[in-house]
Amino acid sequence: MISRLFEGIANTIIKRPRLVAALIIAVFCIGFYGITLLNMQTGWETYVDKNTPAGALQNKYNTEFRSDTIILIIEAGDPLSPEILAYIDTLETDLRQQQNIESVQSITDVLKLYNGGTLPASRADTERIVNSLPKSTRDLLYPSNVLTLVQIKLTKGLSQDVQASLLGNIDTTIQALDAPPGVSIEISGSPAFSQQMGDGLSSNMAILIGGALILMIITMGILFSYVRHRFMPVLLVALGLVSSLGLMGIFGISLNMAVIGAFPVLIGLGIDYAIQFHARFDEEARKGSLDDAVFVTVTRTGPAVMYAMLATTMGFVAMQVSTVPMIRSFGIVSIIGINTCFWFSCIGMPTLALLLNYQPKTQTGQCYAVGTDACDSIIPGTEKRPNARGRKKSTFSYGQFLTDTSVRIAKNPIPVLLFAGLIALIGFQIDPTIPVESSENAFVPSDMPAKINIDKVTRVIGATGTSDLMIQGSRVTDRDTLLWMIHFQEYEQSRHAEITGSTSIATSILEHNNGLMPETQAEIDAILDTIPQSTKDSVLSDPMCGLIRFSTISIPMDRENGLKEQIVKDIEFFEPPVGFSVQPAGDFELFTSLLGAMSESKDVMTILGFIFVFAFLILVYRHLHAVSPIIPIIFVVGWNAVMMYMIGLTYNPLTATLGSMTIGVAAEYTILVMERYAEEEERLHDPILAIQESVQKIGTAITVSGLATFFGFSALCLATFPIISNFGISTLIAVGFSLMGAIFVMPAVLSLVGQLSEWLDKRRETVP
Incomplete structure (x- = not known):
C-alpha cells in the first residue's frame, strides 16, 4: 500500500x-x-485548559474577582511641588473619563481628602499632610522623594484586546497633557506586562524564523x-x-x-x-x-x-x-x-x-x-584500493x-x-x-520595559503577594459560614509565617461592627447594606461565591506551591460547612499548578x-x-x-x-x-x-x-x-x-x- x-x-x-x-x-x-x-495568546489560557474544572474556576475568578491595575510611575525632582501635584490632578481627571476604568488613585486624592477637597496651597501644608499619613499609605502612593505612583484600577473581566486598547488610550492621554519640566512617566502593571510580552513574542518570531532561514542558507552554501x-x-x-x-x-x-x-x-x-x-x-x-x-x-x-x-x-x-x-x-x-x-x-x-x-x-x-x-x-x-600514485594518504x-x-x-x-x-x-x-521554573516573570527578557518598571515598583514599595481561595456554596453570607471563614483565616495566619494578613466578606463585616460578629442573620444583612459596594465586590461576587484573600510575603514559586498544598490540607482538616467548596484560585493556583x-x-x-x-x-x-x-x-x-x-x-x-x-x-x-x-x-x-x-x-x-x-x-x-x-x-x-x-x-x-x-x-x- x-x-x-x-x-x-x-x-x-x-x-x-x-x-x-x-x-x-x-x-x-x-x-x-x-x-x-x-x-x-499570552494569558492564563496558555497555562491551563479552559475546558477543564480548573480552567472553569480560573475563568470564574478572572470574571468575578480579578481587577487588573495599571500603575503610572511618575518621577520628578520634587513630586510634591504644587505644579506637579496640579499636573497629576488634571491627569487623573482626564483618565477617569476613559471607559473601563473603575477608579484612579494617587497622592493628590489623599491630599484633597485631608484638605477640604482641594490641593494644599503651599509646600509646607503638603508635607504636613503627607507626614501625618500612615506609613502603609505613604509607601503605596509616595514611596520616595523623587517618585510617586498613580494606580488605575480597571473594570473586572476585561479581555486582553480591551486592555491593550485601554493602554493605548492611557498613553494618548498622557502624551496630550503637557508635563512640567523634568517629569517622566512610565506605565507598569500586569496589563502593560502582557501587552509587551505579546509584542516581544511577535518580534521574536520574525527574528527566529529569519535567523533560522539565514543559517540554513549559510549551511547549504558550505555543506x-x-x-x-x-x-x-x-x-x-x-x-x-x-x-x-x-x-x-x-x-x-x-x-x-x-x-x-x-x-x-x-x-x-x-x-x-x-x-x-x-x-x-x-x-x-x-x-x-x-x-x-x-x-x-x-x-x-x-x-x-x-x-x-x-x-x-x-x-x-x-x-x-x-x-x-x-x-x-x-x-x-x-x-x-x-x-x-x-x-x-x-x-x-x-x-x-x-x-x-x-x-x-x-x-x-x-x-x-x-x-x-x-x-x-x-x-x-x-575492498582496499591502493593509492593511484602508490603513496599513503595523509x-x-x-x-x-x-x-x-x-x-x-x-x-x-x-x-x-x-x-x-x-x-x-x-x-x-x-x-x-x-x-x-513556572514564574512568568522569569520567562521574559530582563530588559523588557514593563518588567523593569514592575521590578522598580517592587523595590520601592516592597515585594508582596496574595494567596486567594474561592469559596462557593448556598449562601456565603450565612452566619455559620462567616464564622467558619473567620476561624479558618485566624488558623492559617497562626500556622504560616508567610501569611501577613487576610481579607474576606467576613472581615469586612467585623470591621463595620466594631470587630464583633452580629448575633443574628438580620443584623448581618443590615451591616452588609452599609459596606461600600466596591469593598463587597472585591470579596463577594454574588451570595453564592466569595473570596478569602491571604496577603503574603514574596516567596519563591516552589515554596508558594508548598504553602498551597498545606492550605489545601488545612481546608480538609478544618471542614468547610456542608455544601461549600473552598479552592485555591487566581495566580496562586495558576502558577503553582x-x-x-x-x-x-x-x-x-x-x-x-x-x-x-x-x-x-x-x-x-x-x-x-x-x-x-x-x-x-x-x-x-x-x-x-x-x-x-x-x-x-x-x-x-x-x-x-x-x-x-x-x-x-x-x-x-x-x-x-x-x-x-x-x-x-x-x-x-x-x-x-x-x-x-x-x-x-x-x-x-x-x-x-x-x-x-x-x-x-x-x-x-x-x-x-x-x-x-x-x-x-x-x-x-x-x-x-x-x-x-x-x-x-x-x-x-x-x-x-x-x-x-x-x-x-x-x-x-x-x-x-
Whole structure:
C-alpha cells in the first residue's frame, strides 16, 4: 500500500509536473491566507485548559474577582511641588473619563481628602499632610522623594484586546497633557506586562524564523555545495513553513511562547528532509534520466524518510498527554509542521528538478542520500584500493574515521554500552533535582520595559503577594459560614509565617461592627447594606461565591506551591460547612499548578514517547533489529539531563518537552542507520561487515543532516526571551547527542542484535 502510494506520486510528477507545481502553489497561497487569521495568546489560557474544572474556576475568578491595575510611575525632582501635584490632578481627571476604568488613585486624592477637597496651597501644608499619613499609605502612593505612583484600577473581566486598547488610550492621554519640566512617566502593571510580552513574542518570531532561514542558507552554501541548486531545500522549507503557519490560522491555533519556539525546530527538521530528497535525486540523476531519478527518489527515499518522520512525530504525539495547553500546542504545531515540510520536500523537490531540467555537477565522490541502495554508485565497497600514485594518504577523511570507529565499536560493543548506559543512568538519577521554573516573570527578557518598571515598583514599595481561595456554596453570607471563614483565616495566619494578613466578606463585616460578629442573620444583612459596594465586590461576587484573600510575603514559586498544598490540607482538616467548596484560585493556583503539571508531564511524556516509538518500530518493521533504536534513544535522554544539570538549565514549559522531543529527533537518525544495516545485512549476512557498509554509506549523510538540523535549532538562541533561548540550548544538546547515539552507540547495539540473531538462527537449525 505504501509503495503504491509513492509510485502514484512519482508517476503523477513525471507525467504532469506543471499541474503538481500549480497544486503546490495553491497550497502555499491558502497557507498565506491562513497566516492572516493568526493571533497571539499570552494569558492564563496558555497555562491551563479552559475546558477543564480548573480552567472553569480560573475563568470564574478572572470574571468575578480579578481587577487588573495599571500603575503610572511618575518621577520628578520634587513630586510634591504644587505644579506637579496640579499636573497629576488634571491627569487623573482626564483618565477617569476613559471607559473601563473603575477608579484612579494617587497622592493628590489623599491630599484633597485631608484638605477640604482641594490641593494644599503651599509646600509646607503638603508635607504636613503627607507626614501625618500612615506609613502603609505613604509607601503605596509616595514611596520616595523623587517618585510617586498613580494606580488605575480597571473594570473586572476585561479581555486582553480591551486592555491593550485601554493602554493605548492611557498613553494618548498622557502624551496630550503637557508635563512640567523634568517629569517622566512610565506605565507598569500586569496589563502593560502582557501587552509587551505579546509584542516581544511577535518580534521574536520574525527574528527566529529569519535567523533560522539565514543559517540554513549559510549551511547549504558550505555543506551542500556538491549539488546543483544547493539552496532549493531552503525554498522548500520556507514554503512548508508558510503553509504550516496558514494551517494553524485555519485550524484556530493561536501563537504563544511555545509555538514560536517550535518554528526553528520545524525549519531544522524540514531542511533535513529536503536535503535527503535533494541528495538522492542528485545521485539518481547521475545514473540515468530525470524521470528515472524522480521515480527512484520518491519510491525509495520517500518511504524511508517518511518512517523516520513518523517516528519523530511519535515524540510530539506524546506531548498531548500534558495538562498544559502551551505544551500541547507545541506538539500539535510540530506535528503539522514536520508533516507539511516532509510532503513539500517529497513532492516539491523532484517537481522543481523536472521543471528546471536538473543537471548534476561533475562527480565529486560525495553523497548525502539515504534510502534503499543510496550512494551505491558513488561510495565503493569495503575492498582496499591502493593509492593511484602508490603513496599513503595523509589527509583526514571524516567518512573513513566514522567507518573505522564504528567497526571498532561493533567488535567491542559491551564496554561502549556500559559506559554510555552508566552516564544515562546518572542522568535519570539527577533529573528530578533539576529545578522547575513556572514564574512568568522569569520567562521574559530582563530588559523588557514593563518588567523593569514592575521590578522598580517592587523595590520601592516592597515585594508582596496574595494567596486567594474561592469559596462557593448556598449562601456565603450565612452566619455559620462567616464564622467558619473567620476561624479558618485566624488558623492559617497562626500556622504560616508567610501569611501577613487576610481579607474576606467576613472581615469586612467585623470591621463595620466594631470587630464583633452580629448575633443574628438580620443584623448581618443590615451591616452588609452599609459596606461600600466596591469593598463587597472585591470579596463577594454574588451570595453564592466569595473570596478569602491571604496577603503574603514574596516567596519563591516552589515554596508558594508548598504553602498551597498545606492550605489545601488545612481546608480538609478544618471542614468547610456542608455544601461549600473552598479552592485555591487566581495566580496562586495558576502558577503553582503549572509547576506541578510540568514536573508530572515531562516524565509522562518521555515514557509515553518511548512506548509510542517502540510500538511504531515493531508495527512497521516486525523484526528483532527493530527495537535497536530504543537503546541509544534512552541513553540520549539520560545524557540530556546530565548536561542540563552541569550547565545550570531549568525546566520550563518548553524545556519540559525536551525528553519526548529528543525521542522523536533521535529516532530519525537511529532508524536511518537501522534501515541501512538491515539492507546490508541481508546482502552480506555478516553483522560487522553490514555495520561497516552502513556507516560508510550514510554516516556522513546523517552527520550533514544533523548539522543542518543543529543550525536550524541554533536560531532559538537568538531569542530575547529566556524561556525560548534556554530551550534552544537544550535542543542543541539533544541534536548533538542524538547524532552521537546514531553514529557511535547504534553500531554497538546492532552488533549485539546481529550476534543474537545469528545465535537464534543456529539454534533453529539444530532443532529437529
